[in-house]
Amino acid sequence: MNTMKNILLVTAFLIAAATKAQVTKVYIQASGLTCSMCSNAIYKALKTIDFVDRVDANVKHYTFEVTFKANTEVDFNKIKNKVEDAGFSVSGFSASIYFNNTLVKENQEIKIGNARLLFVNGKDQTLNGEIKVRFVDRGFVPAKESRNSRHSSPTATEAGIYHVTI
Amino acid sequence: MKNFFFLLLILIPPLVWSQELYSLTEPASNRAVGSIGFRIDHSIMDELNTSKINYHLIPEVMAGVSKKLMISGNVFFSNRSDVFKYEGGSLYAKYRFFSNDAIQRHFRMAAFGRLSYNNSDIHQEEIALNGHNTGMEWGIVATQLLRKLALSTSISYVKATDNGRNNKFIYGHDYSKAINYTFSIGKLMLPKEYKDYKQTNLNLMVEFLGQVNSGSGDYYMDIAPVVQVIVSSQVRFDLGYRKELKSTLLRTAPNGFFVRLEYIFFNVF
Numbered sequence: 001m002n003t004m005k006n007i008l009l010v011t012a013f014l015i016a017a018a019t020k021a022q023v024t025k026v027y028i029q030a031s032g033l034t035c036s037m038c039s040n041a042i043y044k045a046l047k048t049i050d051f052v053d054r055v056d057a058n059v060k061h062y063t064f065e066v067t068f069k070a071n072t073e074v075d076f077n078k079i080k081n082k083v084e085d086a087g088f089s090v091s092g093f094s095a096s097i098y099f100n101n102t103l104v105k106e107n108q109e110i111k112i113g114n115a116r117l118l119f120v121n122g123k124d125q126t127l128n129g130e131i132k133v134r135f136v137d138r139g140f141v142p143a144k145e146s147r148n149s150r151h152s153s154p155t156a157t158e159a160g161i162y163h164v165t166i
Numbered sequence: 167m168k169n170f171f172f173l174l175l176i177l178i179p180p181l182v183w184s185q186e187l188y189s190l191t192e193p194a195s196n197r198a199v200g201s202i203g204f205r206i207d208h209s210i211m212d213e214l215n216t217s218k219i220n221y222h223l224i225p226e227v228m229a230g231v232s233k234k235l236m237i238s239g240n241v242f243f244s245n246r247s248d249v250f251k252y253e254g255g256s257l258y259a260k261y262r263f264f265s266n267d268a269i270q271r272h273f274r275m276a277a278f279g280r281l282s283y284n285n286s287d288i289h290q291e292e293i294a295l296n297g298h299n300t301g302m303e304w305g306i307v308a309t310q311l312l313r314k315l316a317l318s319t320s321i322s323y324v325k326a327t328d329n330g331r332n333n334k335f336i337y338g339h340d341y342s343k344a345i346n347y348t349f350s351i352g353k354l355m356l357p358k359e360y361k362d363y364k365q366t367n368l369n370l371m372v373e374f375l376g377q378v379n380s381g382s383g384d385y386y387m388d389i390a391p392v393v394q395v396i397v398s399s400q401v402r403f404d405l406g407y408r409k410e411l412k413s414t415l416l417r418t419a420p421n422g423f424f425v426r427l428e429y430i431f432f433n434v435f
Contacts, residue, residue: 032267034313035185035354037430040363040399041198044432059360062269085199085233089267143266 021112022098023074026066029092030083033062041086049082073113077157080139093140099127114160121165133164185352185369186309186316189392189404189426193318194274194309196262197230203430211422220246220419222297234262242297247286254284256295272311279304285330291337291416293326293344301326314354322346340381349374367396386413402428
């Protein structure tokens with residue numbers, strides 16, 4: 001009986017480990033600006049987010065690399081909104097996520113904290129190690145791409161559902 | 167006129183970046199949410215047909231309320247009536263209703279309005295809500311950013327009423343309304359390439375400011391070249407000169423220098 005319990009425990013642990021993916025970094029391309037004062041506004045806005053540990057700004061290319069505090073939930077939508085609050089737009093948004101033997105299938109959700117990621121580019125695969133995923137929802141891609149996107153649902157991202165590609 | 171086009175040519179070389187933080191007009195872009203800006207404007211205007219210099223001091227506070235809305239308020243002081251004194255103030259709001267952003271460019275449109283109070287005597291046909299007339303103004307502004315270059319144009323309706331302290335608008339009701347129109351060009355000159363926020367930015371701007379009185383049809387057209395320096399992406403200093411190009415309106419002191427100092431605090435509220 002005890003053996004059975006142990007097997008169950010181990011299995012439960014393995015399943016938990018298998019789906020435990022961790023966001024390590026977010027990369028943002030900001031658009032609509034060409035002044036350092038504007039870039040500074042975004043930098044300072046990103047710094048105010050409670051789960052953000054560090055923001056590295058590339059002033060030349062208007063990109064931002066965001067790292068997070070340990071054991072915190074990353075709210076991707078909040079990051080995007082901060083850029084918009086500073087007066088600009090996000091035209092590129094990627095996240096480095098550490099996967100541990102995670103099976104990904106088309107249109108099947110992968111839960112990372114409170115966020116649910118839907119992989120939209122095809123083939124089923126098992127992800128291992130640090131992998132960069134690109135967000136393709138409206139507000140996370142250039143305005144032009146947003147208009148043509150099949151994944152243009154701000155209500156979904158508000159609810160924590162994101163469409164991503166690898 | 168020839169000189170003007172020559173000036174445009176030197177300001178717009180083929181490979182350009184931009185700036186849109188104009189001195190005499192506002193761009194369609196807004197302030198960062200939660201930011202508060204403090205600004206002090208000085209203008210030193212040469213009074214026509216006298217040896218007098220009119221000095222205006224206008225402190226202003228600006229706030230980014232949401233990503234689409236900003237508000238600001240300012241207070242007017244001047245020595246135009248011989249003693250330096252408080253003359254009024256104004257409230258301003260701007261709402262960005264359209265924004266199309268791309269990397270290093272944008273096109274934006276905003277609606278704006280201003281309510282002004284002034285207690286000095288009415289002394290010119292020109293309607294100026296920034297320290298001369300009590301009244302209101304509303305209009306729209308469109309701004310195009312193309313890398314280092316920013317172009318902006320606005321059109322607005324201005325209505326003057328009687329000033330405070332029983333200073334009547336003496337030109338009559340028909341002449342109390344006007345259309346303002348502006349065209350501004352701003353260009354980022356330095357740095358050639360951004361490396362960090364500490365780099366000092368140098369911008370050159372030229373603004374054209376026009377008004378036509380809807381009652382009399384009289385008008386003016388001014389030009390204002392401006393040099394602007396931004397230090398540490400937070401402190402801003404503008405130096406400009408406003409010059410009347412042509413006018414059929416009675417104006418007291420259309421020509422003179424102006425200086426602006428501004429400091430922005432981010433994430434205050």
